[in-house]
Amino acid sequence: MTEFIQLVLAGTANGCIYGLLALALVLIYRSTHIINFGQGEMAMFSTYICWSFLNAGMGYWLAVPLTLILAFAAGIAVQRVLIRPVQNAPELTIVIVTLGLYLFFNSLALWIYSGVPKPFPLPTGIRQASWQVGDIFIIPYHLFIFAVLITLMAALYLLFQRTKLGLGLRAAAAQPASSRLVGINVNWMLALGWGIAAAAGAIAGILSAPVVQLEPNFMATILIFSFASATLGGFDSPPGAVVGGIAIGNIVALGGRYIEFIGTQLDIVLALVVIVTVLLIRPAGLFGRQVVQRV
Amino acid sequence: MELLRSLDYRRNWFLPLLVVAGLVWLSARWVDYGAIPAVGDLIEPFAGMAALLSILAIATVVAAYLLRPVLDRGPQAERALRWVGYGLIVAFFAFMPLYVELIPHASMLKMTVAIQFMIVIVGLNLLTGFGGQISLGQGAFFAIGGYTLAIGFREWDLPWGWSLLIAPLIAGVLGFLIGIPALRFKGPYLALATLSLAVTITPLAKKFEEFTGGVQGVVMFGKLGVPFWQDNLDRFFYYTTALIALLVFILAANLRRGRFGRALVAIRDNEVAASAMGVNVALYKMTAFGIAGAFAGLAGALNGVVIQFVSPDQYSVLLSIRFLVGAVIGGIATINGAIIGGLFQQFVPDVTVSINKSAPDAIQAIILIVVMYTMRYGVAGFLQETWRYARSGLRLRKPGAGVTVVETVVVVEEEVVIVRQDGGGAG
Amino acid sequence: MGRLTSSNGSQAILSVRNITLRFGGLVALDGVSFDVPTGRILGLIGPNGAGKTTMFNAITRLYRPQSGEIWFGTTNILALAPHEVPRLGISRTFQNLALFPSMTVRDNIRVGLHARTKADVFSQALRLPWVGREERRTEETVDEVIDYLGLRPFERHPAAGLPFGTLKRIELARALVARPKLLLLDEPAGGLNHEEVSALGALIRDIRERYDVTILLVEHHMGLVMSISDRVVVLDFGKKIAEGTPDEVRRDPEVIRAYLGVGE
Numbered sequence: 001m002t003e004f005i006q007l008v009l010a011g012t013a014n015g016c017i018y019g020l021l022a023l024a025l026v027l028i029y030r031s032t033h034i035i036n037f038g039q040g041e042m043a044m045f046s047t048y049i050c051w052s053f054l055n056a057g058m059g060y061w062l063a064v065p066l067t068l069i070l071a072f073a074a075g076i077a078v079q080r081v082l083i084r085p086v087q088n089a090p091e092l093t094i095v096i097v098t099l100g101l102y103l104f105f106n107s108l109a110l111w112i113y114s115g116v117p118k119p120f121p122l123p124t125g126i127r128q129a130s131w132q133v134g135d136i137f138i139i140p141y142h143l144f145i146f147a148v149l150i151t152l153m154a155a156l157y158l159l160f161q162r163t164k165l166g167l168g169l170r171a172a173a174a175q176p177a178s179s180r181l182v183g184i185n186v187n188w189m190l191a192l193g194w195g196i197a198a199a200a201g202a203i204a205g206i207l208s209a210p211v212v213q214l215e216p217n218f219m220a221t222i223l224i225f226s227f228a229s230a231t232l233g234g235f236d237s238p239p240g241a242v243v244g245g246i247a248i249g250n251i252v253a254l255g256g257r258y259i260e261f262i263g264t265q266l267d268i269v270l271a272l273v274v275i276v277t278v279l280l281i282r283p284a285g286l287f288g289r290q291v292v293q294r295v
Numbered sequence: 296m297e298l299l300r301s302l303d304y305r306r307n308w309f310l311p312l313l314v315v316a317g318l319v320w321l322s323a324r325w326v327d328y329g330a331i332p333a334v335g336d337l338i339e340p341f342a343g344m345a346a347l348l349s350i351l352a353i354a355t356v357v358a359a360y361l362l363r364p365v366l367d368r369g370p371q372a373e374r375a376l377r378w379v380g381y382g383l384i385v386a387f388f389a390f391m392p393l394y395v396e397l398i399p400h401a402s403m404l405k406m407t408v409a410i411q412f413m414i415v416i417v418g419l420n421l422l423t424g425f426g427g428q429i430s431l432g433q434g435a436f437f438a439i440g441g442y443t444l445a446i447g448f449r450e451w452d453l454p455w456g457w458s459l460l461i462a463p464l465i466a467g468v469l470g471f472l473i474g475i476p477a478l479r480f481k482g483p484y485l486a487l488a489t490l491s492l493a494v495t496i497t498p499l500a501k502k503f504e505e506f507t508g509g510v511q512g513v514v515m516f517g518k519l520g521v522p523f524w525q526d527n528l529d530r531f532f533y534y535t536t537a538l539i540a541l542l543v544f545i546l547a548a549n550l551r552r553g554r555f556g557r558a559l560v561a562i563r564d565n566e567v568a569a570s571a572m573g574v575n576v577a578l579y580k581m582t583a584f585g586i587a588g589a590f591a592g593l594a595g596a597l598n599g600v601v602i603q604f605v606s607p608d609q610y611s612v613l614l615s616i617r618f619l620v621g622a623v624i625g626g627i628a629t630i631n632g633a634i635i636g637g638l639f640q641q642f643v644p645d646v647t648v649s650i651n652k653s654a655p656d657a658i659q660a661i662i663l664i665v666v667m668y669t670m671r672y673g674v675a676g677f678l679q680e681t682w683r684y685a686r687s688g689l690r691l692r693k694p695g696a697g698v699t700v701v702e703t704v705v706v707v708e709e710e711v712v713i714v715r716q717d718g719g720g721a722g
Numbered sequence: 723m724g725r726l727t728s729s730n731g732s733q734a735i736l737s738v739r740n741i742t743l744r745f746g747g748l749v750a751l752d753g754v755s756f757d758v759p760t761g762r763i764l765g766l767i768g769p770n771g772a773g774k775t776t777m778f779n780a781i782t783r784l785y786r787p788q789s790g791e792i793w794f795g796t797t798n799i800l801a802l803a804p805h806e807v808p809r810l811g812i813s814r815t816f817q818n819l820a821l822f823p824s825m826t827v828r829d830n831i832r833v834g835l836h837a838r839t840k841a842d843v844f845s846q847a848l849r850l851p852w853v854g855r856e857e858r859r860t861e862e863t864v865d866e867v868i869d870y871l872g873l874r875p876f877e878r879h880p881a882a883g884l885p886f887g888t889l890k891r892i893e894l895a896r897a898l899v900a901r902p903k904l905l906l907l908d909e910p911a912g913g914l915n916h917e918e919v920s921a922l923g924a925l926i927r928d929i930r931e932r933y934d935v936t937i938l939l940v941e942h943h944m945g946l947v948m949s950i951s952d953r954v955v956v957l958d959f960g961k962k963i964a965e966g967t968p969d970e971v972r973r974d975p976e977v978i979r980a981y982l983g984v985g986e
Contacts, residue, residue, distance in 0.1 A: 035486070037490070096619070102616070103660035104657055104664075224494050265502055276488060280476055560825055571820070575803070
């Protein structure tokens, strides 16, 4: 039982990270119906930027916000420069362009930072040692990750539901044509969506870097888990993405331990199984809206 | 942005492009481009590729001009000329040993691998280009082919010729079956699902160590016998691969131009209407998956024969991505695009890897995005458009040639993917 | 009264029996029955939202009715998959055009023969002799239809970008090329101008003679329906409210109420 709880705690912490990246995917999918295959690599590259700041002697609590601002700006730039021209192109073209993003950031990181893993520090003020409650060890960093996720969700909720900007963002995503008629600058709203998504992805990268090592491929696996999370939660539901993320984190942690065949090597198979199962049984995901199609 | 978008073939941008590329090449004697920080190393390879592309385009226009008297004689002449073109391509590959050393960066082995890529890409052309089903999972079938060979060799001493027969069968059947869940996915979802398939293959191969040899892989060096040319294995494997590729191209072309190909395109364009015409949409999609899988499996087995080594890390996700990228850059909805895509995927990484070992992917990424903006149907599509443009331009200039159709009409033989948003079903 | 029961002696090629079709809570068709007599033109009319196109989609199995039966000769259509319906000899056109935009006009029409040809994937990959013969027959049939409908100038042009009237003709050609026994036309006059409509009327009659085909016609254009139909079935809110010859239907009080002045 102790082990089980321990696994759930670790799985939830990992799941929060999957959820964050899934959130980024969902924010973009909701507004533009694009699945951004480059999302994970953009997050990875942001994490490297953050590492560069830290390496240059900057403090954690300065480097991270700075990185997020840069990631936000980069997300906007990517949408404005690369995505917008193909926004109305066939799906294949868009998939290819986002794959181009994947390849580009991946190889750029390898080029600039080499493949040698870099150590990434815990946030200043979060201690390494764990607390012991009964037989269970609680790692402070896991709580920190959870807190960050909750805070971010709350902030996004307030942004989307309580501000005029959020209303514009939602309107542009739901009804681009009508939004344009009422004077919403839809293009900028979509770009902002990409900015927010890039920042959310960057948070996911920065949070997971201390746990796994920072190297150019470290987000690739996380991206697949996040895809599974978003699929499970529903590609058009931000809370679904987070719940899906936590679920996937736990499925992977528990499946890896209790299903002998899976072990630690085949955890990715679990993601594949979840993706295929969900798409077969309930394509819209747990929280997504089922779209009834009329022929 | 306006600038990028205005770089359209209709405005003949390949001419200025060639001039710029030529200037870069000429000035390279005096200017040390490598010294420019960050992008310096990229300038020359890009200029080279731009020059190659422009020369191809200009050659197309010139050919259209020179061949005008023949072409104007009618569709028969045009068809005959196309066969001449195919003949030239076949001849180019058939006499490869004579001049392979003259081509920079080329060798018999590299050409062999390039042709194997072409085999995979032909399958992708059918599946993704004509059928509209995006697959990022072809690397998985390639791996299945490789491991069919390796396991046959390891467990049963199976001659590799048999593996070449069995591999496409296994990969084809698996592809067909994977087509079943794929029926439920559309567009980016399908890309996502097939991507996760590609991601799974490497850990699976590592897991089943007792069959696959785990991380060490299966080494077959010098153990695959050949009936002749024992002293020149590279040549033997080259011709084996090339002959098989020729067969695959013929099969694909037959499929493309008949009932099956039309049904595939119909599905891509409008599933409801296709079904109303009697096309069994599910069966055709699955069959397309099966064919693409079989081609990839065949190429994977051939690759294992030529490399004589199979290991899990050969089949990373990047391989699957490269297949699709090659298909797209070559021209996804043209079978000829596979030739360009295969050559591109073999030689561009090879040329650019000297800059930095991660340069190939970065450069591919940039090329990919640029290609998506400037020539959505890839290089082959671009050359076709150039050809038609040149043809119609020349025809229009001739007074009284009797062209009655609107001038923007582009006569399409191998059709072009049209932008189609969702909807479009019947009321 | 108002309900006129069908029976004019001739054999029915298609029998629709008590078809009920719901979308969620919305009843689109409510116990509709009618017969399509062989060799005749049957008009299916009704105000907007009456369920005409839904009926078409049920006959071609794009929709699955909750209850009822549709018989084509001795075949129960509802037991078939959508792609099996055209093999019986049923072709259709679509109200909002459902062509294949990237394919050439000729290829669009060739697809119409899909249900009438057999080339399987293996024989075709190897291009066995019989596949070649089948393709040649396809070409002849396609040529015949292209000439009949005057599509020769466009045959190598992609369907996308052609004028609306031409697209409608291409759809008709794609349906006709299969030499159907029953042809379902969904609003063939939609979007056409006055002269085009009268030409269309003549064309539909000519098609019936030339191809010896039974036609089921959904149409808004009352003048067209009344002038070419042998019988007319009227739907309103998913229910059949009248059936009979054009004259009988025109005088039917239920129909007049449903249209309330609409008509020509």
